[in-house]
Amino acid sequence: MAHIFYKYQGTGNDFVFFDNRQLTFSKNDTNLIARLCDRRFGIGADGLILLENDETTDFKMVYYNADGNESSMCGNGGRCIVAFAKFLKIIEDKTTFMAVDGLHEAIITNETVALKMQDVEGITRGESYSFLNTGSPHHVTCVNDVKSVNVKEEGAKIRYGTPYNEAGTNVNFVTRIKDNHFMVRTYERGVEDETLSCGTGVTAVALAMYDQNNTNASTVLLETQGGNLEVSFTKTDGKYTNIWLKGPAQQVFKGEIQC
Numbered sequence: 001m002a003h004i005f006y007k008y009q010g011t012g013n014d015f016v017f018f019d020n021r022q023l024t025f026s027k028n029d030t031n032l033i034a035r036l037c038d039r040r041f042g043i044g045a046d047g048l049i050l051l052e053n054d055e056t057t058d059f060k061m062v063y064y065n066a067d068g069n070e071s072s073m074c075g076n077g078g079r080c081i082v083a084f085a086k087f088l089k090i091i092e093d094k095t096t097f098m099a100v101d102g103l104h105e106a107i108i109t110n111e112t113v114a115l116k117m118q119d120v121e122g123i124t125r126g127e128s129y130s131f132l133n134t135g136s137p138h139h140v141t142c143v144n145d146v147k148s149v150n151v152k153e154e155g156a157k158i159r160y161g162t163p164y165n166e167a168g169t170n171v172n173f174v175t176r177i178k179d180n181h182f183m184v185r186t187y188e189r190g191v192e193d194e195t196l197s198c199g200t201g202v203t204a205v206a207l208a209m210y211d212q213n214n215t216n217a218s219t220v221l222l223e224t225q226g227g228n229l230e231v232s233f234t235k236t237d238g239k240y241t242n243i244w245l246k247g248p249a250q251q252v253f254k255g256e257i258q259c
């Protein structure tokens, strides 16, 4: 059976998209999803995202990492699915949709998408790191020069090491440029490599930097290999709310595959 696939990228984090409102995609076929994400034998992407109908919101997002396994929330993928939904004429410029971590609001203006993230409470502070969940788990550690880090090697050591082990975490390396501007590189669980940006990752970095008093700003620029993202938030009684992840999302390809 021929399926039409699309590719979107959000600051270099790239995804295969499929309009699964008719539920024709083999969702349990891990090997198929991994192959579609394979950069030699398939389309190639950091993940695959299904858009499905939802009873109470505009649509539902189902996210799979490049390893073919369904995973936790994808912030850049969440921004891209809003652009996809607008392309499919499901929405105009505002939306509310359901994802694995709950309800998300979003606003799209031209090719810029602002995505509201779930509230965050409870940042774990370690000796040289912070750990928090922004829809996906993130280990955040500051380094002098993020450009000189071997992200794949150093990231894998942390991702598979204690206390994360097989379940793992995403790993973010951060260098402060100025009060409201940080450079971030991320090792992504389930891709098991560096990605050019990570939406839940830069969100975690912005909150962790504020929590560690590395910034006084509540609107922060996160510079990644794939481009710039903006995270804004409100801290009230120890809880981070009104968290918005904002940046570009573009369709790069449409194609047909027999599968």
Ligand SMILES: N[C@H](CCC[C@H](N)C(=O)O)C(=O)O
Pocket: 013, 046, 065, 071, 072, 073, 074, 075, 076, 077, 136, 137, 169, 170, 188, 189, 190, 191, 197, 198, 199, 200, 201
């Ligand atoms: N690899 C992540 C999910 C995707 C996160 C990332 N692509 C983003 O933009 O948030 C995990 O398994 O926890």
